[in-house]
Amino acid sequence: xxxxxxxxxxxxxxxxxxxxxxxxxxxxxxxxxxxxxxxxxxxxxxxxxxxxxxxxxxxxxxxxxxxxxxxxxxxxxxxxxxxxxxxxxxxxxxxxxxxxxxxxxxxxxxxxxxxxxxxxxxxxxxxxxxxxxxxxxxxxxxxxxx
Amino acid sequence: xxxxxxxxxxxxxxxxxxxxxxxxxxxxxxxxxxxxxxxxxxxxxxxxxxxxxxxxxxxxxxxxxxxxxxxxxxxxxxxxxxxxxxxxxxxxxxx
Numbered sequence: 001x002x003x004x005x006x007x008x009x010x011x012x013x014x015x016x017x018x019x020x021x022x023x024x025x026x027x028x029x030x031x032x033x034x035x036x037x038x039x040x041x042x043x044x045x046x047x048x049x050x051x052x053x054x055x056x057x058x059x060x061x062x063x064x065x066x067x068x069x070x071x072x073x074x075x076x077x078x079x080x081x082x083x084x085x086x087x088x089x090x091x092x093x094x095x096x097x098x099x100x101x102x103x104x105x106x107x108x109x110x111x112x113x114x115x116x117x118x119x120x121x122x123x124x125x126x127x128x129x130x131x132x133x134x135x136x137x138x139x140x141x142x143x144x145x146x
Numbered sequence: 147x148x149x150x151x152x153x154x155x156x157x158x159x160x161x162x163x164x165x166x167x168x169x170x171x172x173x174x175x176x177x178x179x180x181x182x183x184x185x186x187x188x189x190x191x192x193x194x195x196x197x198x199x200x201x202x203x204x205x206x207x208x209x210x211x212x213x214x215x216x217x218x219x220x221x222x223x224x225x226x227x228x229x230x231x232x233x234x235x236x237x238x239x240x241x
Binding site for chain 2: 004007008010011014015018128131135138139142145146
């Protein structure tokens with residue numbers, strides 16, 4: 001593993017955090033959505049992260065990384081819907097109300113989503129800092145020869 | 147957009163007309179290194195172009211590619227400076 005691979009690992013984290021921010025923004029945008037193409041109200045989505053071997057490495061290095069469980073990148077392995085049931089509201093005038101006058105709305109708390117978004121933004125910043133730190137490390141190493 | 151640095155002329159081509167000596171392992175290493183630096187610049191160029199053309203490219207991956215290209219170029223320049231320095235030192239030996 002060389003220092004460039006550290007940058008690659010931080011790059012995977014940046015990608016993952018961007019996807020997390022996307023999904024959170026989608027949750028926030030659809031907090032009141034009662035209609036989806038697949039039917040029913042919008043379901044809150046969660047991203048699932050998994051440790052992943054860094055890509056762009058020769059096979060031997062990948063094998064070594066997998067064997068000794070050293071540095072790994074992160075990968076979004078899936079976006080899974082939340083299991084929380086939709087919220088039932090009495091709104092007889094709503095076009096999506098059922099026969100009894102109830103509307104099913106997504107169980108999304110906008111405040112929670114905002115905190116998630118802040119978390120994603122901060123994690124993104126932290127990983128950018130890691131990239132900058134790695135860059136500075138490589139620059140420092142180059143000073144040896146100067 | 148400005149033209150990228152074109153692929154480097156092979157070190158062997160540069161070295162042979164003047165010296166005529168057979169290429170050693172070191173020159174091959176250096177040549178490989180130059181090609182790698184060239185590849186990294188091409189990659190960075192491609193990623194930045196994709197980003198500017200709105201092809202769904204991530205900002206961060208383009209930035210990281212540019213950083214990698216810059217750092218590898220700096221490394222190449224340091225090695226080049228060192229080689230030139232060594233050459234000059236040797237050439238100043240009085241006969």
